[in-house]
Amino acid sequence: MSKVLKFKIDSTFGHFRQFNTTSSPMTYTIPPKPTIQGIIGAMLGLSKKEYLEKLKDVMIGIQLPKIPRKMFLTINIINTKRGYLFPLDVGSRTPIRYQYLRNPEYIIYVHIPDEELHNELKRRLEEHRSVYPPFLGTTECIANFKFLGEYDLIESSDKIVSSVVRTIDWENNKGMIEVEEYQHFIMKPGRIPIRFGTVYYGKNITTLDKTYKIGDENVAMWQD
Secondary structure, three states, X not given: OOEEEEEEEEOOEEOOEOOOOOOOOOEOOOOOHHHHHHHHXXXXXXXXXXXXXXXXXOEEEEEOOOOOEEEEEEEEEEOOOOOOOOOOOHHHEEEEEXXXXXXXXXXXXXXXXXXXXXXXXXXXXXXXOOOOOOEOOOOOOEOEEEEEEEEEOEEEOOOEEOOOEOOOOOOOOOOEEEEEEEEEEEEEOOOEEXXXXXXXXXXXXXXXXXXXXXXXXXXXXXXX
């Protein structure tokens, strides 16, 4: 029977840059699937050039224990092309306002069809060891993680979930939508986004996505 790994990941700050922002970067509340692939790839020691290909078939589910608040911080961007890290001239520094998440935390469900990668990720989660340090969006947002268990992946007929979804049964939905975001779903090698769509999060949402019974939770998960 197929298995799914469940773990919690959190940090003091997080920044998942929206693909359509430039000079003043804004953040998603919900990490896009390629970001979760990158976190898993870091734990497994996969390089930037290979993690998207090796993890292209993973199934992902996401829950938010709480909705993180957003705040702005001004960051000094330093021009390091001149060969030094701390230039003295004023023109080498550019203050940029970044939007950050404060104390973000997520429950991640992941099914990896490749048994070897699945077992390696399980071992690293259990031992709390990662090849590369995981972070929530940017390298300044180093994250902590905690293994929450391995479960059977059982498809469910119950379409009411409290997890991130991509579709909503609008005719039957009685849940409250707390987050709605337009994101990139898939990135090809070179980290170029090629597919986009809307994700939703809330309590007791009725979805048209495939759902799975994972322990005591009913969770929407997707692969593409």
